[in-house]
Amino acid sequence: MPERREHWGSKLGVILAVAGSAVGLGNFLRFPSQATLNGGGAFMIPYFVAFLLLGIPLMWVEWTIGRLGGQHGHGTAPGMFDAIARRRLWKYVGTIGVLGPLMILVYYMYIESWTLGYTWFAFTGELFTATDQDAMKAFLQGYQGVARNEFFDGMGTAYGFFLIAFVVNFYFIYRGVQGGVEKLSRWAMPALLLIGILLAIRVLTLGTPDPAHPELSIRNALGFVWNPDFGALGQAKVWLAAAGQIFFTLSVGIGVILTYASFLKQNDDVALSGLTAASTNEFCEVILGGSVVIPAAFVFLGAVGAQDVAASGMFNLGFVTMPMIFAKLPLGFLFAGLWFLLLFIAGITSSVSLILPAVTFLSDELGISRRRATILLALVTFVACQPVIFFLSHGFLDELDFWAGTFFLVLFGTIEIILFGWVFGIDKAWRELEVGALIRVPDFYKHIIKYVTPIYLLAMLGVWGYQQFLPVILMENVAPADRPYIWGARGLIIMLWVAVGILVHVSWRRRGRREARP
8 A cells, every 4th residue: 555645844845845846957057048049138028928828827737736636645647637637548648747757867867966076176176177168178078978088087987976966866755755855955945045146146246357348247248138139039939948948947847846746735825835936946047047157158258259158058158168257266166166066956956856756656656665666766767877878979868858858848738738727627727726825816817827828838839840840850960870879868768658658557457456346
């Protein structure tokens, strides 16, 4: 029989936990890259539109479905969808809500371990043996094992930090919801906010670092972030990029919030709690993330230089450019160390949340104890992480990130909004949202959830399908030498998806037999 389901210890605990899940590497690496590449202030208008029309509705939908599912003994999407829709097919559709977090975890935890290693290298000063941009790139490539150079003679160091990060992640899951996840969030989120504020203050007080270039000032940098170029708003890619960032940053469409909300009690508020968690994430992303990386890159590199760095990838921005910028400041090693420590804290609060859905699924649906489920999942995840680590330079990670971290998010979000507003019924769903609510949700959001958000999401999927489906499937932009590795990544996704589907079927049959007993 399944263990008695846990509950959060306090309202603050669940808010910090959900905020910690959302506040991740994307807030401080992906958001600055997207904003810089898409016109700075021009990006912020479709970004906030997407937040209001996609982010907030989906956030309320997931909190509500999650709490309702928890009352039926389900902590993940397959069981929740089956309980809500009362149709056999929906539980299999819900497998994406278990598969998605697991696939993101496979590569996310490895990237997170880089930030742990770089924290050590920054505080010890070893990172600054790389004295220019090319050397810093070589340091990163050597650390990743992509190249052997004067900095690293293999990937043993990176693998060691990966093992540390791996053990720490599963330790908090092993300790449970209150004793592990909630306790982690209670110290990690205040620490993250404190470090982020310290870094933002340091960057915003730079003034004009080079008097010979008065145009490269913090004031102009903030103008680049917040003064929109309205001409860029006519470009569809800016709107799509903004919508994608909202999905990524709020952790909606993944399945994590469903699991977190399942540990709420029947009359616990979801309206204000969900909004508070989303607002905390936005503060970290827009205020802190937008006040550290973009202004720092602008004042030292200029608008064109900042855009060139952003175009080279968020890893170069975070692991190459930012250390070089901090190296130019007094006590640069300290600020660089705090920067990477900030990234590690943001990463671990997110990666822990990615583990929980699969562990909860094994516990709730198959009756495996949480601790045994944690050990079992750790073994599966460890094996799945190996091709990401050793085939990094062949696009394995990028392929997983596209399907699990981009496409599945939008697809699963579309499924959730249709289930909530149309299958379950918007009137019944709205009453469920208002149970225990500490704020009154504006009535117009009922129409947004039923009509606007589904149309928005279906349009995004339709445009992508028309423009990109065949090129992506046929790997038109993939080098021939990398195609076997891409097929390997797709094979891993399919294999784990089939495994989750089989487990869902087995759990449904077992539950049916138990219910049929006199």
